Amino acid sequence: MATKQPTIHDVARAAGVAISSVSRVLNGNTSNREMIERVRRAVEEVGYVPSAVAQSLKTRQTGQVAFAMEDIGNAAYLAMVRAIQPVLRDAGFRLLLHSTGADVNDEIEVLDSLSQRYVDGLVLCPIRVTDRHIEALRRAAVPVVVIGSLPDDVPVDNVRADSRLGAALAMEHLLEQGCRRIALVDGPADTVPGRSRHLGYQDGLRAAGIPERTELISFTDFSFGQGAGAAAAMLRLQQPPDAFFAANDVLAMGVLQAVREAGLSVPRDVAVVGMDDTELAATAWPPLSSVSLGAAERGRLAAELLLGRLADQDRAPKRVTVRPRLVVRASSVPARPDAVRPPHEGSR
Amino acid sequence: MATKQPTIHDVARAAGVAISSVSRVLNGNTSNREMIERVRRAVEEVGYVPSAVAQSLKTRQTGQVAFAMEDIGNAAYLAMVRAIQPVLRDAGFRLLLHSTGADVNDEIEVLDSLSQRYVDGLVLCPIRVTDRHIEALRRAAVPVVVIGSLPDDVPVDNVRADSRLGAALAMEHLLEQGCRRIALVDGPADTVPGRSRHLGYQDGLRAAGIPERTELISFTDFSFGQGAGAAAAMLRLQQPPDAFFAANDVLAMGVLQAVREAGLSVPRDVAVVGMDDTELAATAWPPLSSVSLGAAERGRLAAELLLGRLADQDRAPKRVTVRPRLVVRASSVPARPDAVRPPHEGSR
DNA sequence: CGCAATTCCGGAAACGATTCCGAGGCGTCC
DNA sequence: GGACGCCTCGGAATCGTTTCCGGAATTGCG
Secondary structure (H helix, E strand, O other): OOOOOOOHHHHHHHHOOOHHHHHHHHOOOOOOHHHHHHHHHHHHHHOOOOOHHHHHHHHOOOOEEEEEEOOOOOHHHHHHHHHHHHHHHHOOOEEEEEEOOOOHHHHHHHHHHHHOOOOOEEEEOOOOOOHHHHHHHHHOOOOEEEEOOOOOOOOOEEEEEOHHHHHHHHHHHHHHOOOOOEEEEEOOOOOHHHHHHHHHHHHHHHHHOOOOOHHHEEEOOOOHHHHHHHHHHHHOOOOOOOEEEEOOHHHHHHHHHHHHHOOOOOOOOOEEEEEOOOHHHHHOOOOOEEEEOOHHHHHHHHHHHHHHHHHOOOOOOOEEEEOOEEEOOOOOOOOOOOOEEOOOOOOO | OOOOOOOHHHHHHHHOOOHHHHHHHHOOOOOOHHHHHHHHHHHHHHOOOOOHHHHHHHHOOOOEEEEEEOOOOOHHHHHHHHHHHHHHHHOOOEEEEEEOOOOHHHHHHHHHHHHOOOOOEEEEOOOOOOHHHHHHHHHOOOOEEEEOOOOOOOOOEEEEEOHHHHHHHHHHHHHHOOOOOEEEEEOOOOOHHHHHHHHHHHHHHHHHOOOOOHHHEEEOOOOHHHHHHHHHHHHOOOOOOOEEEEOOHHHHHHHHHHHHHOOOOOOOOOEEEEEOOOHHHHHOOOOOEEEEOOHHHHHHHHHHHHHHHHHOOOOOOOEEEEOOEEEOOOOOOOOOOOOEEOOOOOOO
């Protein structure tokens, strides 16, 4: 293992045949029993393993697809991974994951190098989209599917969620429950998800004729501690909120924690709704109402779009949008219907 | 993008220079301003991106390292990923993740093909170890570091946890709290982690002179629902347990849920200790006592072992073991010291 | 038994880069 | 002013496969 890997030449020599014959046997294009036997024995003898790099230089394919996201620790991406994997596996591809760590430079670098690097295609889930992203997308050497919003004129297959509508659904629900001082615990304001959730929040307030109050809005990053901290601060306000909409489930878990530590009860004193409907929501206490943005479905669709493009490179780029839906659990209503509410037709 | 990628030849033609010159410019081995300018312009003009496959065929390296684990959804692996990533990044490697889905065949296949497939090294975290694993390890074409137990005669770099001792620590702690009917909610009995946790559980009972009772032991898989189900069943026993040791934090979350739904209080009625000390433990309610098996440290060590071997292929294989430690939170003691207890010296 | 068709295998040309080697140009120093 | 050395660049070999092509051997059929 240490020194030198045997090549197809070594096998050919050991078997006393030409390298082309070895290749044929290995790829199953030979019928002669005797030849097959000899090559098999020689392979065994020298311990040959084909060089995938050389193979794909020749065949121009790798059998691999990459999924690049910000943070593999985020359960929403996890749901995507779980949905993408079986689709690609069935099509004979191996899925490789890459976690960029919310670093734009790294994201671009992944696009540039991973796209031309040992994969046949790429599913990218950028949290920010800059001009440099777009440019990198244009020069990508392999098909790329983007999960997330993209300017209309970028000719790339694209799956998106409607998190603005999703946020509005959450607001509508909380308003129906009679909540009037609804706080927003959002992610970073300079990201696409952060912005659109804020917009949906505003949509909801506007529809109810409630003015936006800055002390009830907090931009953090998507973490438990930040969610807990932001909620704790708001609960100390003179007029504390009677409900929280958290921009994802991890933040919502933090909110739940802060509410408990303030000695209040969910949902009696404070209602809480999260977003992404990850596994966390079902395992939280009380079980967390959450707006599903269809992560699994987006993953599946992205994988299918990629396979489609791999099969026909010249196909026109497609764009798919997945509708959000609210999953009501105990954290926002006294009873526990655990019911799924479809998005209001015609809202937004 | 659709038809044909430009190669270095196209750049050379466009620039009116030799391909060797293009290569030199791209690799920074040229000082002539004029030449650099011409090549840069030509690269821009034809939209050239180097083929990483061709590069690594020639240079015999890829700049990539893979981490293959059972399930990326498991927070313990996540902690490893987070620890591995910075070490490798600083050394100039990109980290690729692969989730095998607990499928032994897939694991072997990953070993076989990924090891000879576009990576310079591999960190493998197998949940089961079969003879086929060992054989695949022997013929792996690139250095492999295994996280987990391995027979002594396999010459592979190896990082291990001592989950048996870890389980014993949890038992010792619960016994100190006065618990006597301690239930074990374990993972699958036919996996290495499952077996060793059971052994540690037995060690703990034996040390206290308490006989093992089969109705207090349940082998499930590592999931929330299974943990909740197993705990719920045990709580319905004539003599229900007064404590649960769960083989990982997800199972423990399920146990907490079942205890709550039975109308009991943690830790007053039932104490709970989990394992792996993942993020879940700190965000649970009440915060979960958990035995840390040093996932992050194991990841970091594995990455460093791999880098070491990459630097010196002929180095003798190393084996490192990380000691477990118990992190006490509210779920197992009335007060909340949140203290860290080091392992007993000389236990086991 | 002879000829055409088919099968089978070996040689060699790619794939797209890096890198060694040698030729030429130019500066420097005696 | 000539010899020497250095720098730069172009040509060609090479990495380890797959695949095309052509010749030899085998088969089938008249």
